[in-house]
Amino acid sequence: MLLLIIALAFTTGHAAAQSGKQDYETYCAECHGSDGKGNGPSLQTIPMNPPPSDLTQLAKKNGGKFPFDEVVDTIDGRKNIPSHERLQMPFLGTTLQKPGEEFTPESDAEVKKRIESMARYVESLQRK
Numbered sequence: 001m002l003l004l005i006i007a008l009a010f011t012t013g014h015a016a017a018q019s020g021k022q023d024y025e026t027y028c029a030e031c032h033g034s035d036g037k038g039n040g041p042s043l044q045t046i047p048m049n050p051p052p053s054d055l056t057q058l059a060k061k062n063g064g065k066f067p068f069d070e071v072v073d074t075i076d077g078r079k080n081i082p083s084h085e086r087l088q089m090p091f092l093g094t095t096l097q098k099p100g101e102e103f104t105p106e107s108d109a110e111v112k113k114r115i116e117s118m119a120r121y122v123e124s125l126q127r128k
Protein backbone atom coordinates (compact mmCIF):
# COMPACT_ATOMS: atom_id res chain seq x y z
CA MET A 1 0.00 0.00 0.00
CA LEU A 2 2.73 2.41 1.02
CA LEU A 3 4.60 1.63 -2.15
CA LEU A 4 1.52 2.32 -4.17
CA ILE A 5 1.12 5.72 -2.55
CA ILE A 6 4.73 6.57 -3.22
CA ALA A 7 4.41 5.39 -6.79
CA LEU A 8 1.26 7.46 -7.26
CA ALA A 9 2.82 10.55 -5.73
CA PHE A 10 5.76 10.15 -8.04
CA THR A 11 3.65 9.68 -11.15
CA THR A 12 1.42 12.61 -10.31
CA GLY A 13 4.35 14.91 -9.63
CA HIS A 14 6.01 13.82 -12.80
CA ALA A 15 2.86 14.21 -14.85
CA ALA A 16 2.27 17.69 -13.45
CA ALA A 17 5.73 18.77 -14.52
CA GLN A 18 5.15 17.52 -18.04
CA SER A 19 1.51 18.15 -18.57
CA GLY A 20 1.55 21.89 -19.20
CA LYS A 21 3.43 21.35 -22.43
CA GLN A 22 1.62 18.14 -23.28
CA ASP A 23 -1.80 19.64 -22.65
CA TYR A 24 -0.82 22.69 -24.66
CA GLU A 25 0.17 20.47 -27.57
CA THR A 26 -3.08 18.55 -27.26
CA TYR A 27 -5.55 21.37 -26.70
CA CYS A 28 -3.99 24.58 -27.97
CA ALA A 29 -1.34 23.96 -30.64
CA GLU A 30 -3.83 23.00 -33.36
CA CYS A 31 -4.94 26.64 -33.47
CA HIS A 32 -2.26 28.69 -31.74
CA GLY A 33 0.68 26.68 -33.11
CA SER A 34 3.33 24.81 -31.12
CA ASP A 35 5.31 28.03 -30.88
CA GLY A 36 2.23 30.01 -29.78
CA LYS A 37 2.39 32.39 -32.68
CA GLY A 38 -1.14 31.69 -33.83
CA ASN A 39 -0.71 29.70 -37.00
CA GLY A 40 -1.60 26.15 -36.03
CA PRO A 41 -2.59 23.50 -38.60
CA SER A 42 -6.35 24.01 -38.04
CA LEU A 43 -6.12 27.30 -39.89
CA GLN A 44 -5.63 25.33 -43.09
CA THR A 45 -9.07 23.79 -42.75
CA ILE A 46 -11.19 26.06 -40.52
CA PRO A 47 -11.53 29.71 -41.42
CA MET A 48 -11.26 31.62 -38.13
CA ASN A 49 -12.41 35.13 -37.64
CA PRO A 50 -10.93 36.47 -35.45
CA PRO A 51 -7.82 34.35 -36.02
CA PRO A 52 -6.14 32.63 -33.03
CA SER A 53 -4.18 35.15 -31.00
CA ASP A 54 -0.39 35.26 -31.00
CA LEU A 55 0.19 33.88 -27.51
CA THR A 56 3.85 34.91 -27.48
CA GLN A 57 2.86 38.57 -27.20
CA LEU A 58 0.55 38.41 -24.18
CA ALA A 59 3.11 39.83 -21.74
CA LYS A 60 4.15 42.53 -24.16
CA LYS A 61 0.54 43.58 -24.76
CA ASN A 62 0.02 43.72 -21.01
CA GLY A 63 2.81 46.18 -20.30
CA GLY A 64 5.48 43.50 -19.90
CA LYS A 65 3.68 41.44 -17.29
CA PHE A 66 2.26 38.04 -18.24
CA PRO A 67 -1.51 38.14 -17.44
CA PHE A 68 -1.48 34.76 -15.70
CA ASP A 69 -4.95 34.93 -14.13
CA GLU A 70 -6.59 36.08 -17.34
CA VAL A 71 -4.97 33.29 -19.28
CA VAL A 72 -6.17 30.78 -16.67
CA ASP A 73 -9.70 32.18 -16.98
CA THR A 74 -9.49 32.11 -20.77
CA ILE A 75 -8.45 28.47 -20.80
CA ASP A 76 -11.04 27.54 -18.20
CA GLY A 77 -13.74 29.28 -20.18
CA ARG A 78 -16.42 29.07 -17.53
CA LYS A 79 -15.85 32.60 -16.28
CA ASN A 80 -16.02 34.20 -19.69
CA ILE A 81 -18.89 36.37 -20.65
CA PRO A 82 -20.69 34.76 -23.59
CA SER A 83 -20.91 38.06 -25.48
CA HIS A 84 -17.13 38.18 -25.58
CA GLU A 85 -16.58 36.20 -28.76
CA ARG A 86 -14.75 33.00 -28.13
CA LEU A 87 -16.65 30.62 -30.29
CA GLN A 88 -13.52 28.78 -31.35
CA MET A 89 -11.92 28.28 -27.97
CA PRO A 90 -12.54 25.03 -26.11
CA PHE A 91 -13.99 25.24 -22.60
CA LEU A 92 -11.40 23.15 -20.83
CA GLY A 93 -12.69 23.96 -17.34
CA THR A 94 -15.65 21.82 -18.30
CA THR A 95 -14.05 19.40 -20.73
CA LEU A 96 -11.23 18.24 -18.46
CA GLN A 97 -13.50 17.27 -15.55
CA LYS A 98 -13.20 13.68 -14.39
CA PRO A 99 -15.89 11.61 -16.08
CA GLY A 100 -18.55 10.72 -13.54
CA GLU A 101 -17.17 13.11 -10.94
CA GLU A 102 -17.69 16.40 -12.71
CA PHE A 103 -17.35 19.49 -10.55
CA THR A 104 -16.56 17.64 -7.34
CA PRO A 105 -13.91 19.57 -5.37
CA GLU A 106 -11.29 16.92 -6.25
CA SER A 107 -12.04 17.01 -9.93
CA ASP A 108 -12.18 20.80 -9.93
CA ALA A 109 -8.83 21.02 -8.14
CA GLU A 110 -7.22 18.73 -10.68
CA VAL A 111 -8.64 20.68 -13.59
CA LYS A 112 -7.37 23.90 -12.02
CA LYS A 113 -3.88 22.43 -11.69
CA ARG A 114 -3.79 21.33 -15.31
CA ILE A 115 -5.04 24.70 -16.51
CA GLU A 116 -2.46 26.51 -14.40
CA SER A 117 0.35 24.37 -15.85
CA MET A 118 -0.90 25.19 -19.33
CA ALA A 119 -0.91 28.90 -18.49
CA ARG A 120 2.62 28.55 -17.11
CA TYR A 121 3.66 26.87 -20.33
CA VAL A 122 2.13 29.72 -22.33
CA GLU A 123 4.10 32.08 -20.07
CA SER A 124 7.29 30.28 -21.12
CA LEU A 125 6.52 31.06 -24.78
CA GLN A 126 6.57 34.83 -24.25
CA ARG A 127 8.82 36.92 -26.47
CA LYS A 128 9.76 40.55 -26.36
Ligand code: HEC
Pocket residue numbers: 024027028029030031032042048049050051052053054055070071074075085086087088089090092118119122
Ligand atom coordinates in the same frame (compact mmCIF):
# COMPACT_ATOMS: atom_id res chain seq x y z
C1 HEC B 1 -10.16 25.88 -32.18
C2 HEC B 1 -9.09 26.84 -32.12
C3 HEC B 1 -8.50 27.22 -30.78
C4 HEC B 1 -8.03 26.39 -29.79
C5 HEC B 1 -8.02 24.86 -29.79
C6 HEC B 1 -7.53 27.24 -28.73
N1 HEC B 1 -7.70 28.55 -29.07
FE1 HEC B 1 -7.15 30.16 -27.95
N2 HEC B 1 -8.03 31.40 -29.28
C7 HEC B 1 -8.56 31.00 -30.50
C8 HEC B 1 -9.06 32.17 -31.19
C9 HEC B 1 -9.72 32.16 -32.56
C10 HEC B 1 -8.82 33.28 -30.32
C11 HEC B 1 -9.13 34.75 -30.58
C12 HEC B 1 -10.57 35.12 -30.51
C13 HEC B 1 -11.41 34.45 -29.51
O1 HEC B 1 -11.31 34.77 -28.31
O2 HEC B 1 -12.24 33.60 -29.93
C14 HEC B 1 -8.17 32.76 -29.14
C15 HEC B 1 -7.77 33.52 -28.05
C16 HEC B 1 -6.99 33.07 -27.00
C17 HEC B 1 -6.49 33.89 -25.91
C18 HEC B 1 -6.73 35.38 -25.71
C19 HEC B 1 -5.54 36.10 -26.23
C20 HEC B 1 -5.61 37.60 -26.11
O3 HEC B 1 -5.06 38.24 -27.02
O4 HEC B 1 -6.17 38.10 -25.15
C21 HEC B 1 -5.73 33.07 -25.11
C22 HEC B 1 -4.94 33.45 -23.85
C23 HEC B 1 -5.81 31.74 -25.69
N3 HEC B 1 -6.58 31.78 -26.83
C24 HEC B 1 -5.16 30.65 -25.17
C25 HEC B 1 -5.43 29.35 -25.57
C26 HEC B 1 -4.92 28.18 -24.90
C27 HEC B 1 -3.94 28.21 -23.73
C28 HEC B 1 -5.45 27.11 -25.54
C29 HEC B 1 -5.34 25.66 -25.14
C30 HEC B 1 -5.89 25.34 -23.86
C31 HEC B 1 -6.27 27.59 -26.64
N4 HEC B 1 -6.22 28.95 -26.62
C32 HEC B 1 -6.95 26.78 -27.55
C33 HEC B 1 -8.64 29.73 -31.00
C34 HEC B 1 -8.30 28.59 -30.30
